[in-house]
Amino acid sequence: MTPITRDRARARTSDRVYDELVSAIRELRIAPGASLSETDLAKRLHVSRTPVREALARLVDAELVHVVPQVGTRVGLIRLRDVEEARFVRESLEVAAFEKACSDPKPDVTVLRELLERQEHSYRTEDYDAFFTADEALHCEIFTLSGYPKAWQAVQRMKLQLDRLRRLSLPDSAAMRELIDEHRLIVDALEQTNLSAGRALISRHARRALERGPALRSEYPGYFTD
Amino acid sequence: MTPITRDRARARTSDRVYDELVSAIRELRIAPGASLSETDLAKRLHVSRTPVREALARLVDAELVHVVPQVGTRVGLIRLRDVEEARFVRESLEVAAFEKACSDPKPDVTVLRELLERQEHSYRTEDYDAFFTADEALHCEIFTLSGYPKAWQAVQRMKLQLDRLRRLSLPDSAAMRELIDEHRLIVDALEQTNLSAGRALISRHARRALERGPALRSEYPGYFTD
DNA sequence: GGCGGGATACTTGCATACAAGTTCTTGACA
DNA sequence: TGTCAAGAACTTGTATGCAAGTATCCCGCC
Numbered sequence: 001m002t003p004i005t006r007d008r009a010r011a012r013t014s015d016r017v018y019d020e021l022v023s024a025i026r027e028l029r030i031a032p033g034a035s036l037s038e039t040d041l042a043k044r045l046h047v048s049r050t051p052v053r054e055a056l057a058r059l060v061d062a063e064l065v066h067v068v069p070q071v072g073t074r075v076g077l078i079r080l081r082d083v084e085e086a087r088f089v090r091e092s093l094e095v096a097a098f099e100k101a102c103s104d105p106k107p108d109v110t111v112l113r114e115l116l117e118r119q120e121h122s123y124r125t126e127d128y129d130a131f132f133t134a135d136e137a138l139h140c141e142i143f144t145l146s147g148y149p150k151a152w153q154a155v156q157r158m159k160l161q162l163d164r165l166r167r168l169s170l171p172d173s174a175a176m177r178e179l180i181d182e183h184r185l186i187v188d189a190l191e192q193t194n195l196s197a198g199r200a201l202i203s204r205h206a207r208r209a210l211e212r213g214p215a216l217r218s219e220y221p222g223y224f225t226d
Numbered sequence: 227m228t229p230i231t232r233d234r235a236r237a238r239t240s241d242r243v244y245d246e247l248v249s250a251i252r253e254l255r256i257a258p259g260a261s262l263s264e265t266d267l268a269k270r271l272h273v274s275r276t277p278v279r280e281a282l283a284r285l286v287d288a289e290l291v292h293v294v295p296q297v298g299t300r301v302g303l304i305r306l307r308d309v310e311e312a313r314f315v316r317e318s319l320e321v322a323a324f325e326k327a328c329s330d331p332k333p334d335v336t337v338l339r340e341l342l343e344r345q346e347h348s349y350r351t352e353d354y355d356a357f358f359t360a361d362e363a364l365h366c367e368i369f370t371l372s373g374y375p376k377a378w379q380a381v382q383r384m385k386l387q388l389d390r391l392r393r394l395s396l397p398d399s400a401a402m403r404e405l406i407d408e409h410r411l412i413v414d415a416l417e418q419t420n421l422s423a424g425r426a427l428i429s430r431h432a433r434r435a436l437e438r439g440p441a442l443r444s445e446y447p448g449y450f451t452d
Numbered sequence: 453g454g455c456g457g458g459a460t461a462c463t464t465g466c467a468t469a470c471a472a473g474t475t476c477t478t479g480a481c482a
Numbered sequence: 483t484g485t486c487a488a489g490a491a492c493t494t495g496t497a498t499g500c501a502a503g504t505a506t507c508c509c510g511c512c
Contacts, residue, residue, distance in 0.1 A: 070503035092322035
């Protein structure tokens with residue numbers, strides 16, 4: 001009954017490379033538009049090109065990198081239009097998940113309260129990574145409560161573009177404060193199964209990350225494309 | 227200005243294998259639960275294992291196949307719970323897209339009307355593949371009109387499970403008739419920007435495919451899992 | 453000094469060889 | 483005849499070699 005398969009799956013070099021690249025791109029440790037070389041990545045990660053190529057194939061599917069056959073592969077630039085589409089998907093699904101979660105007359109928000117506390121703590125200690133992690137977990141929990149956890153995966157795929165934009169605007173203490181407050185209001189609305197309030201709050205919350213889009217584009221023009 | 231890159235992309239063996247496998251799985255030419263062998267696939271497609279592996283890596287990402295490291299890889303069984311989640315994602319996004327498309331006071335439904343005609347024709351000639359293709363194009367067009375074409379891609383990913391279920395229930399002339407009629411009502415609602423009618427119609431339409439789920443599960447127990 | 457052409461060094465795509473592990477079969481023995 | 487063990491035949495994972503194409507750099511020439 002030991003989860004051997006999972007251990008083995010974690011051991012796969014290809015997956016390790018994939019996780020490494022995804023987080024590196026999300027956290028902007030690899031800049032948008034940066035050139036990637038299979039051989040270079042292979043050397044740096046001390047593996048052969050094969051697992052690197054398989055990881056890159058998946059990244060191409062997620063539209064995080066683009067590869068031109070005999071030329072090179074590079075990290076995709078941020079397209080505000082794509083970010084806006086990601087916002088649309090996220091907002092639509094999260095509102096729907098919220099409504100579904102509200103069909104329970106007494107939603108269990110204990111986990112959400114815990115995550116709110118974790119986020120408050122991360123805010124006070126200025127631990128941005130923990131802040132992000134708690135943020136992710138909080139939104140994921142809403143989907144879990146709705147009974148549609150896989151929908152969160154669909155959101156996450158689209159959200160990768162959005163995450164890079166948010167990363168660009170960090171650290172922003174005031175914005176973080178606002179995000180936490182909005183989270184609290186959303187949790188309150190869920191606890192009271194207040195549909196209309198939840199819809200409005202989630203909608204506003206989802207659009208928050210895009211507000212600074214044009215400004216960030218002016219600040220980092222090399223990271224964007226139209 | 228010729229789309230050279232696209233031609234080259236299509237020429238890639240890996241992509242060809244991927245497309246081939248996806249359509250084969252969707253069309254149930256490869257049964258749910260069937261064992262796949264990299265070497266076998268490679269021989270059958272007259273390529274080496276490398277492009278086959280890269281295609282499989284992407285299929286694993288889409289959760290269409292599962293691979294156990296030194297044991298084998300097999301096509302995933304149909305999970306009605308996953309299908310239900312796909313329905314949720316599709317319905318939520320399509321309703322949201324419909325609402326967005328209705329923000330245009332005079333939506334251009336000419337393409338939708340054309341697709342309706344194409345579907346009518348496919349229905350009369352009993353060309354199920356063409357029927358499906360037109361169905362896809364019709365729903366895609368709604369997202370195009372909404373201004374969020376990429377959202378359709380997200381839907382398509384989730385819809386793969388659902389497609390297999392629909393394929394199982396084919397051919398069903400009565401069901402096809404109903405689908406077309408529902409499509410027509412949805413297009414009418416869009417043309418009149420009738421939000422509430424559209425929401426109800428799309429919701430009912432999306433749930434249609436699941437109705438026969440339990441019955442199909444009883445009929446093809448080997449294709450399903452819980 | 454500016455410009456053009458060729459070689460070189462890079463890129464990815466594909467095929468193959470080897471390694472490690474699992475399963476199934478087959479044969480020997482009790 | 484049943485059972486167990488050893489090996490053969492599969493599986494996927496990884497590394498490497500080769501092929502084909504592109505961009506770049508440097509040198510010669512105008």
